[in-house]
Amino acid sequence: MTDTFLVIGAGYAGSVMARELAEAGHRVLVIERRPHIAGNAYDEPDAHGVLVHRYGPHIFHTNGERIFEYLSRFTQWRPYEHRVRSVVDGVRYPFPINRDTLNQLYGLELDEASAADFFERVREPREPVSTSEDVVLNSVGRDLYEKFFLNYTRKQWGLEPSQLKAGVAARIPVRTNTDDRYFTDNFQAMPKHGYTKMFEAMLDHPNISVELGVDFTEVRNRIKARHIVYTGPIDAYFDYRYGHLPYRSLSFEHEHLTDTERFQETGTVNYPNDHAYTRITEFKHLTGQQHTGTSIVREYPQAQGEPYYPVPRAENEALFKRYQALAEQESGVTFVGRLAQYRYYNMDQVVGAALAAAKRLIGTGS
The missing domain is CATH 3.40.50.720 (NAD(P)-binding Rossmann-like Domain)
Incomplete structure (x- = not known):
């Protein structure tokens, strides 16, 4: 040895x-x-034959061509661009916030320039920008902060946004165009046969x-x-x-819905203000799998358990x-x-x- x-x-x-x-x-x-x-990226067919991510959704995206090419040695890819909706007062809005979010939420007809003007009017300038609360208020102002970010952060981290470093919120962009993709990286794809198969090859x-x-x-x-x-x-x-x-941990509630081909219109739907869970992910969006039923997972943040998020x-x-x-x-x-x-x-x-x-x-x- x-x-x-x-x-x-x-x-x-x-x-x-x-x-x-x-x-x-x-x-x-x-x-x-x-x-x-395969660590937290582990996936496997559930009892109904639907490929699921046991530890919550893992969406691969990168701007690093070298990293994408490296992993390509161990897997083929399925192109996939992740989209998310966020539920506010029972209505699903594009998230991250973009121009369509503003127009739908406030009954407006903004173009790109007027969307930028809107953000400039409502933002609360912060100096220095040192916390997650600072980041969001400095970017989109109080109302959007309270509707989309405040309670989600409280659930996810068990802390106020003002208690978290700026980098947490800085991961989430705000857009004046209508791009509703969650990520904009050059390479966005899912391992064609799943993450576990990719790790087996590695x-x-x-x-x-x-x-x-x-x-x-x-x-x-x-x-x-x-x-x-x-x-x-x-x-x-x-x-x-x-x-x-x-560390912040999660518990996962997996569910299979028989004879339901589609449960939701996008891969993930966030619930910032309702329920104990933060989001629901439907795996068939991610994998492209065909099946008469569908499998979903609800994520419940918690203080104890497997260490997921520093x-x-x-x-x-x-x-x-x-x-x-x-x-x-x-x-x-x-x-x-x-x-x-x-x-x-x-x-x-x-x-x-x-x-x-x-x-x-x-x-x-x-």
Whole structure:
């Protein structure tokens, strides 16, 4: 085992690292706590034969041609541009907010220039823009903030927008045109046969071994490896020496609707002001699958459970920096991924971080 690289986690970060190390001629053992590969991107047919994402919708999009080409080695693609509606007072509006949203909501007939003038009139200038509340008020003003953002944020994060860093809201654009796509990246597509199949191909290499249902905390003192690639929560690696890093979790309510070909008009519908869940996703929009029924998932944010989203607040970043300092002193270990780097990464960003980390690691000959 001493010549083997040990990778903790079979999600994006771990699988990309494993593949790169294997192609560089190294033997790699991947251990994964869950009974499956692909991390939170894991998908599988449900009991009715509909391909579903077990941990909520994963929509691939990137402006990175290099990253798209890299993943294209392991999958064919199905073009897909994600669209979202947001329900306000029982009516579904295009989201992110665009000109059609304004015209429909306020009974207006704005063109692009007058939509820009509208935003300029209603916005509440903030200086400096340091919180998510600042971002939204500075962009679209009080009414749109309260209708579309305020309560959604409260549900999603369990915090006020004024308690979250600006970057959370900055991820959501506001448009003066009628583009109702959720993302505008150059590359938008779904793996043709699903994410799990893509990960299977990525990990299919003679130098890679995978063991599922193995918890690193239970074997870390028994396994000797040349180098460890760790993609789990960084605070867990150090046995929570400085306390737990805050994460936001989710619970998922999957449901199959028999003899219902379409449940909603877009892949996802947000419910900012109603219900305990934040959104409903219908998977057949994402996959293009044909089926007489349809499968949906409702997402319920919660404080406890699997760590999904690092909570972006200044005090949490300060705590992470303390753990990062420990990580930098830890010889023979590479920390990479959303949990190990405490970053709100998109999928393509995790792939990019893993490719960069693998290049550094291979270059050092560790």
